[in-house]
Amino acid sequence: MKVTAVCFTMLLLVFLLLATSVENRDAVFLIVPKRLQFFELESVFFHCEGLDAASQLKGIRNTEAFISACDESSPTLLCAIHRVYATDSGEYWCETAAGEKSISVNITITRGSVVLESPVVPVEEGNNVTLRCRNKTKTSNLTADFYKDGFLIGNSYTGEMSIHKVSRSDEGLYKCKISDTGESPESLLTVTALYRETCSSSCSAIHVFLMLRTVFTIVMVFLLLLLLGLLHF
Template identity: 45%
Template sequence: MEVTALCTRLTVNVLMLLSAQSAVSVHKTVTDAAFPHIDPNRLQFFEYESFSLNCAGLRGPTEWRVMTKVPSNTSQWETSTGSVKIKLAFVSHSGAYWCENRSGERTDSVNITVTAGDVILESPALPVMERHSVTLRCRKRATSSNLPADFFKDGHFSGTGYTGEMTIDSVSRSDEGSYKCRISVAGHSAESWLAVGAYNTPTLHGPTPQDTPPNDGEETPTPPSSPGSIQLSILLPVLFIILCVAGLLLVVGLLQCRKHRAACFSSETPTTGSEGSQNICTVNQHGTEADPETSCS
């Protein structure tokens, strides 16, 4: 009965731990896969341009808000509920922006650059899915013409776009990195990070990414990651817990078995030859049976 009760308690504890680990995994996946939405969808802006940020589509126990750290010695936080509209952007609006709720949950951040220079790189703010295509554009201030531009990845020359654009077909993890561009008559842009999201295997229903026609060079929005994906960092602690429980049950079982066997051996009556010897009597020389009190051993 004690072993059964112990096994029951251990089983309940393991199930509770598994449930907690699954909840943390789902929450972490959903939170890490989310970003604030930027309109227009790019990371660099000229001064006096406008852009907006919002936390639409995020779910949580409390309302999400757009946050950014104010560049001051007081380390204050600028917060706002709903969407944030910056009608006239200044260099001071450059920095990291993310979504956060009152429970402390937060998304990944996006780094926005507002420049007073003459060249910006237009790259998508959200991650680009593997096997999709993406187009980077190098734009000069106050001009609508497409000037030839050189593109650089992680400080190394990547290629020249004679129309001011560079398209990466079938994006892979190796394309992730820091990009910038340069127009010879105007200068170079700041650097922006191009993030690449993992490709999700298509289901049996619905079109695959290869079946979806390109959107005339526009970036395809990134589908959210599956919240049910279980990471290796979650499986290892669970496996460790299961092995510990199994080892504990084995030790308890061996102890109970030894205790039971000891009790069995202690309850057995030892058999000796004394009973037989008491019934053996000696016979005298005349062939008659002697007195039991004198001749029986």
């Protein structure tokens, strides 16, 4: 009876581990501030989606790691840093108690008068991207020049520039400049490969294979424990 109880307990633990791993695979870990560049004294809000209550906003500022307090009242954790300063610039991410991390986001806080609005997360190939140049004090009739990797790529009388059907060649460091006002810091635009259509069948097959392998492992563990129990008697 004692061996049977041990077998049952170990089998139950295997099932619990299986359930936990599936839950972690399906979780979505994101940090989404509305842009990557901010003026000093603005408030920056982070959303950690799909994380458990033990998740935290973490980051590295000036080579020093830190942990921010989050509002854990909902499945979407809201983290805020009020009245940011240039020293708050750095890399931020969400992390679970188990050590699983979200994508990281590099934000820049500037003392200047110009920031560039660009995508926070990587953009999928084929999508359109709009870059916006913002003046700290003026919101309309902005004449701006846009640069990629230090080279002028266009100008606009509206303060906006669109990139249609982005590709990997559009990746790079972007900034904008407003005459007689200043220029923004640089932000990295990342483009990801279009894979969803080609991945659908192969990814489904991989998922089925992983599930079958897990079930096979559970069955083999059960049979092994059962054999040990019979040998004991």
